[in-house]
Amino acid sequence: MPKLDKYASIINRISQRYFDETLLEYQIGCGQQFFLLHIYEMPGISQYDLSIVGHFDKSTTARAIKKLLELGYIKKEINQNDQRINHLYTTELGNEVMQKVYKMLEDWHHILTKDLKKQEQQMAETLMNKLSINAINYIKRK
Amino acid sequence: MPKLDKYASIINRISQRYFDETLLEYQIGCGQQFFLLHIYEMPGISQYDLSIVGHFDKSTTARAIKKLLELGYIKKEINQNDQRINHLYTTELGNEVMQKVYKMLEDWHHILTKDLKKQEQQMAETLMNKLSINAINYIKRK
């Protein structure tokens, strides 16, 4: 019996634990990591677009952003032409934390792909991307 | 940049939503599905062993079992030689629900692997299994 979803569950849950543990000293949890990273890489992105990019509910995004703001890792600027939109940017402090986040993601990738050949890693990446897209398309179509 | 954990997160979250939606009429959520399945396939299994098999914290298992008991889908028998252990079994009602669970898992697998060749599905299965094992070994080693 296929167990793709089961594996996704295990990989996801254990990844979250690793992230939580590693980020503990910065007071952020696994839930904020994705958002900080994307704000860093796409300065000025809105909460709405973050939700789209990460396939998160906008309430999930809202709460992660709130926490990152409180910790002073990001700042927001309200769009002057459309006051509904927040543009988000990392602060200096946030940029520093991001370096640790990059290292964490790299380390975790090594742990996860231990004993896999380069080509297998690439294949895992490609296949899991396809599975994600299928899942996303299914949900969207509803 | 590799995104294996990101894909696992997406696949997992969307799978959960699919399971929640499909199982709504049986009043169980995505969190109980795994446990009902394994009790069905391994009659008499204990909560502790379920936790091990699924890599869940035993408190997570405890809560899922509690709900399945309340719904009358499983029953428990205390081990006569060791009163700490619950042996779990599905009820008739639980067996009926399991047929729906099997169908759901099959349907979801088809959705997830849409447009993938048999061989690619097999490869995804193998690679994700390896990633899971690496994650599990890492956590264990601590």
Next chain:
DNA sequence: AAAAACTAGTTGCATATGCAACTAGTTTTT
């Protein structure tokens, strides 16, 4: 045999997450 160590399960607490309903802007219809 009593004490110490261990084991299966429970409970309190915290975080991550999604859905539904809502608010305050903005854009499109009429």
Next chain:
DNA sequence: AAAAACTAGTTGCATATGCAACTAGTTTTT
């Protein structure tokens, strides 16, 4: 221009999950 529709973000509520501390049995040490 007013009403209707839409959009970005917020909030209340619910579930899934893990950790730490605990309880009640069981096994191992001394």
